[in-house]
Amino acid sequence: MSENNQPRDIYDAVADPTRRKLLSLLADVEEMPLHELTVQFQMGRTAVSKHLAILKDAGLVIDRKVGRETRYRLNAAPLREIQDWVSFYEKFWNRNFVRLKQLLQEEQP
Structure with a gap:
């Protein structure tokens, strides 16, 4: 969640083209690890992680740890x-x- 323990505004979360592309990628699979998502963009892993954190704060993405890997999936609700x-x-x-x-x-x- 964002700094006030309030969920991030969903419209703000989907306003960015990178985040919309992340949602699109996650819509096509059950879940995807961060390293596979990162290769879809011309930015580093940290930048992709920040976008995923915004989507997670809005409730659009759910993550889970599998060993040292973080996997992400879409929550379209x-x-x-x-x-x-x-x-x-x-x-x-x-x-x-x-x-x-x-x-x-x-x-x-």
């Missing part, structure tokens, strides 16, 4: 908050697409 927020605006877009379609049909000869 918190992403439901983002999905719910975006789906609220889907009504707006659908309504506007219907209006656009009507307008285009009216303009056709």
